[in-house]
Amino acid sequence: MKKWLNQLYGDRTIWIVIIFLMLFSILAVYGSISTLAVKSGGSTRFLFKHLLMLGLGFFFMYKIHLVNFKYYSRLAFLLYWPTVILLLLTLIMGVNLNNASRWLNIPFINLSFQTSDLAKIVLVVFVARLLKLKQEQLNDFSKGIWPVLWPAALIIILILPANFSTAALLTITVFIMLFVGGSSIFQLFKVVGVGVAVVGLLFLASMAKPEFFPRVETWKSRIVNFSEDKKEVFQVEHAMAAIYNGGAFPQMPGTGKARNYLPHPYSDMIYAYVVEEYGSIIGGLGLMLMYLIILSRSLRLAIKSEDPFAKNLVVGLSFMIVFQALINMAVSVNLIPVTGQPMPLVSMGGTSTLFTSIALGMILGVSTSVYTPEVLVSNSSTKKKGGNIYAGT
Numbered sequence: 245m246k247k248w249l250n251q252l253y254g255d256r257t258i259w260i261v262i263i264f265l266m267l268f269s270i271l272a273v274y275g276s277i278s279t280l281a282v283k284s285g286g287s288t289r290f291l292f293k294h295l296l297m298l299g300l301g302f303f304f305m306y307k308i309h310l311v312n313f314k315y316y317s318r319l320a321f322l323l324y325w326p327t328v329i330l331l332l333l334t335l336i337m338g339v340n341l342n343n344a345s346r347w348l349n350i351p352f353i354n355l356s357f358q359t360s361d362l363a364k365i366v367l368v369v370f371v372a373r374l375l376k377l378k379q380e381q382l383n384d385f386s387k388g389i390w391p392v393l394w395p396a397a398l399i400i401i402l403i404l405p406a407n408f409s410t411a412a413l414l415t416i417t418v419f420i421m422l423f424v425g426g427s428s429i430f431q432l433f434k435v436v437g438v439g440v441a442v443v444g445l446l447f448l449a450s451m452a453k454p455e456f457f458p459r460v461e462t463w464k465s466r467i468v469n470f471s472e473d474k475k476e477v478f479q480v481e482h483a484m485a486a487i488y489n490g491g492a493f494p495q496m497p498g499t500g501k502a503r504n505y506l507p508h509p510y511s512d513m514i515y516a517y518v519v520e521e522y523g524s525i526i527g528g529l530g531l532m533l534m535y536l537i538i539l540s541r542s543l544r545l546a547i548k549s550e551d552p553f554a555k556n557l558v559v560g561l562s563f564m565i566v567f568q569a570l571i572n573m574a575v576s577v578n579l580i581p582v583t584g585q586p587m588p589l590v591s592m593g594g595t596s597t598l599f600t601s602i603a604l605g606m607i608l609g610v611s612t613s614v615y616t617p618e619v620l621v622s623n624s625s626t627k628k629k630g631g632n633i634y635a636g637t
Contacts, residue, residue, distance in 0.1 A: 253619050254309055254611030258541050261534050262305070262604055265589040266298050268531075273592045275497055276509040276517045290510075294592050301589075301601030308605030309612050312620045313554050316606055317376075320369035324395065327359070327366045331402035334359045357595040360403045360410050365603050367399045368564060371418055372556035375425035379552050382427045389431050392422065397442065404446065409583035413568060415439060421560045425552070482506045483516035483576045490520035490527065497521055510592040512584050516576040531590070532573060538604075539566040545611050554610045561603045 252259045270291075277290050334348045348359050374392045381388030396418045404411040423432060486502035486509075500521040503509045509517040518527040542562030546555045565588050572587040574580045586593050588600040613620060 252306070252309075253616040254608045255541055255545060255615065258538055258604070258608060258611065261537050261541075262589065265534055266302065269298065269590045269592075270295065271497060272514055272518055272521075272590060273510050275500065275521065276503045276514060277592070278503045290592065293594070294597075297594055297597040298589075301597050304598065305601045305605035305608065308602060309608035310620065311609055313551075313557065313606065313609045313613055316369050316557065316609070317373040317553055320366055320373055323362075323366045324370050327363050328398060328402065330359045331363055331399065335402065335405060360407050361595045361599040363399050363403060364410065364414060364564060365561070365599055365606075367396060367414060368417060368421070368560040368603075369557060369606070371396055371421050372553050372560055375421060375556045376551075376553040379426060382422075382425060383431060385431055385434055389422070389427060389435065393418075393435060393438065397438075401442070401446075407584075409571065409585050413564060413571070413585070416567070417560055417564045420563055421556050424546075424559045425556050479507045479513060479582055480575070480578050483513050484578060486513075486516040486520040487524070487528075487577065490523055492524050494523040494526050495521055511586050512572070512582075512591070513576055514587055514591045515573045518590075519576075528573075532570075535566045535569045535588075538562060542607055545607070545614060548614050549610060554613070558607050558610050561607050565600060565603060 273294050274291055330348060337348075348356060371392060374395070375382070378388045378391055396414070400411045400414050400418075403414065419432065419435060422435060427435075482502065482505055486500070486506055489501070500517055502517050502520045506513050506516060508514075515528075515531070518531060521527065522530070539562050542558050546558045549555045549558065568585050569587050569590075571580065571583055571585045572591070575582055575585070586596050589597065589604075
């Protein structure tokens with residue numbers, strides 16, 4: 245075991261938390277998929293798929309953390325426009341569920357993936373790249389902020405019609421990256437103004453042409469139900485009941501009853517199921533602590549990083565992952581309206597698990613460059629032409 249752990253470079257604390265979350269996810273998902281097991285005749289298929297996604301995710305994470313973080317910048321530059329095209333294709337011909345086109349089928353292999361999961365990582369890395377290139381001009385809106393803002397706005401607008409919560413998560417993440425990157429408060433107020441104007445125009449367009457934004461009615465109903473505390477919010481009502489039944493201290497794993505009536509206890513509402521089985525102290529606060537450790541260690545890493553790209557990359561990715569987890573928890577305890585955001589690494593998921601693992605691999609890649617740079621994979625191509633990995637804009 246010690247020899248195996250020695251192959252995990254960079255921040256060991258983040259590694260330990262990730263491994264804990266993955267192992268805990270196996271227990272939580274296995275215990276919460278009873279309804280799926282009844283419908284399909286067994287839980288083996290779902291558990292195997294989840295184990296496969298976790299295994300692939302860990303493999304990608306390990307490989308990525310051995311790569312010099314500067315290559316992430318070039319990769320994001322190459323993937324930006326293909327990602328925009330994939331988001332457009334998703335809106336036009338994606339798999340439609342509940343008036344939302346979020347999934348795109350992969351030809352020949354009959355699998356689908358959520359393109360916004362890819363777009364989240366590409367956008368954060370691309371914004372970190374642009375902030376490095378424009379770091380001397382961030383006090384000028386037209387020369388510094390706007391070249392960063394419009395690529396981010398394009399991807400966010402393409403995600404918005406089908407996935408408001410992900411678009412909002414990315415908007416806040418980009419805003420924080422601009423702040424950490426060195427933008428002045430005055431320029432950030434301008435960014436907020438532009439964002440409010442864009443959202444306002446989109447809502448006006450949805451009122452004029454409801455068929456273009458069918459999800460607007462869903463957003464309105466969720467906000468109204470939340471603000472009026474309506475009991476017909478089925479998911480939240482049962483999630484609160486599960487949390488109440490959990491109490492402060494853990495019960496025996498597998499004894500929770502919420503999995504039999506709680507919608508999506510293995511994904512969107514997994515936090516409520518975890519609290520019911522493991523209690524509010526170990527299951528609730530303990531799980532929250534794991535994500536906060538990732539955030540605090542990432543911020544510590546960002547402070548230690550001398551490269552502006554690495555600093556902005558770590559802040560953006562860590563905030564995005566941890567804030568998504570906190571959103572999942574907040575929905576279960578009825579602090580915010582229902583969003584449908586899974587809990588990173590814990591909820592059962594396909595592409596969500598893989599792309600979360602990739603994002604964490606990038607954070608660990610930066611930590612490897614800071615704490616154990618001698619193990620990074622070398623590439624002779626960076627020595628050519630001055631080795632400018634940020635070229636190409």
